Amino acid sequence: MRLRDNLDRDAALITAWSTSPSADMAGALADCSFDAVTVDMQHGAHDEASAFASARAVHAKGKPALLRIPVGRNDLASRALDMGFEAVIAPMIDSSEQARDFAQAMKYPPLGSRSWGPLRALDMHSEHTAESYFREANRQTLSIAMIETRTAFKALDGILAVDGIDGIFVGPSDLSISWSKGEGVDPDRADMQDALAEMARRARAAGKFAAIFAVDPAATPLFAKMGYRLCALNTDPGAIRAGAELMLGQARG
Numbered sequence: 001m002r003l004r005d006n007l008d009r010d011a012a013l014i015t016a017w018s019t020s021p022s023a024d025m026a027g028a029l030a031d032c033s034f035d036a037v038t039v040d041m042q043h044g045a046h047d048e049a050s051a052f053a054s055a056r057a058v059h060a061k062g063k064p065a066l067l068r069i070p071v072g073r074n075d076l077a078s079r080a081l082d083m084g085f086e087a088v089i090a091p092m093i094d095s096s097e098q099a100r101d102f103a104q105a106m107k108y109p110p111l112g113s114r115s116w117g118p119l120r121a122l123d124m125h126s127e128h129t130a131e132s133y134f135r136e137a138n139r140q141t142l143s144i145a146m147i148e149t150r151t152a153f154k155a156l157d158g159i160l161a162v163d164g165i166d167g168i169f170v171g172p173s174d175l176s177i178s179w180s181k182g183e184g185v186d187p188d189r190a191d192m193q194d195a196l197a198e199m200a201r202r203a204r205a206a207g208k209f210a211a212i213f214a215v216d217p218a219a220t221p222l223f224a225k226m227g228y229r230l231c232a233l234n235t236d237p238g239a240i241r242a243g244a245e246l247m248l249g250q251a252r253g
């Protein structure tokens with residue numbers, strides 16, 4: 001269940017991406033062989049109630065749950081940790097200052113200023129004591145800053161240097177918009193590939209992990225080779241469409 005331990009093992013993990021506000025759907029994703037399920041409150045249709053119910057459904061299947069918060073909603077970040085999410089992904093982090101604000105909300109003193117109240121997280125914690133949860137929380141819960149603009153790419157080393165930022169998450173679609181100066185969106189842009197590889201390298205050099213969103217499942221092994229330790233694999237509607245078309249193909253011969 002411990003996402004941090006699995007990431008430290010240097011395996012290439014794959015997370016499902018839950019956008020439909022349904023705990024049943026998130027539970028079904030957790031039933032598949034994904035290593036984790038990410039609940040998306042930035043572009044997904046989840047509200048707090050569906051996100052927290054989804055975390056419970058994912059945990060019931062023995063898998064870790066990550067939450068992507070909407071832009072700048074650091075108040076939701078620490079609340080998500082209280083509800084037992086193992087990691088929070090903050091979108092559109094463009095500077096070390098923004099990274100620091102996010103990390104502050106995520107980490108207890110002395111690292112940050114997270115307020116005490118890990119109601120569900122404490123229930124889930126192996127020892128169930130406040131003292132042991134407090135001791136382990138800053139290490140076991142992960143602050144992940146999304147890098148998805150040229151500005152963020154230029155600020156990468158500063159963002160990686162922020163204490164309390166555990167890893168980065170590259171958003172290739174937004175990055176492609178910024179990379180092309182607004183010409184279009186293409187997460188597979190050939191002229192971005194070196195930068196993608198460089199970000200994984202620089203994260204590793206800073207002692208942090210790198211994650212990335214893979215629209216195309218075939219890109220996942222390539223990202224793993226670049227050094228990405230966590231890949232998000234498309235979305236729940238994408239998985240349903242792919243699975244349904246596969247079944248329909250079989251049904252129709």
Ligand code: 3PY
Nearest residue numbers: 171172173174175213
């Ligand atoms: C992006 O590619 O911009 C993302 O945010 C992926 O979720």
Ligand code: MG
Nearest residue numbers: 148171173174
């Ligand atoms: Mg994005």
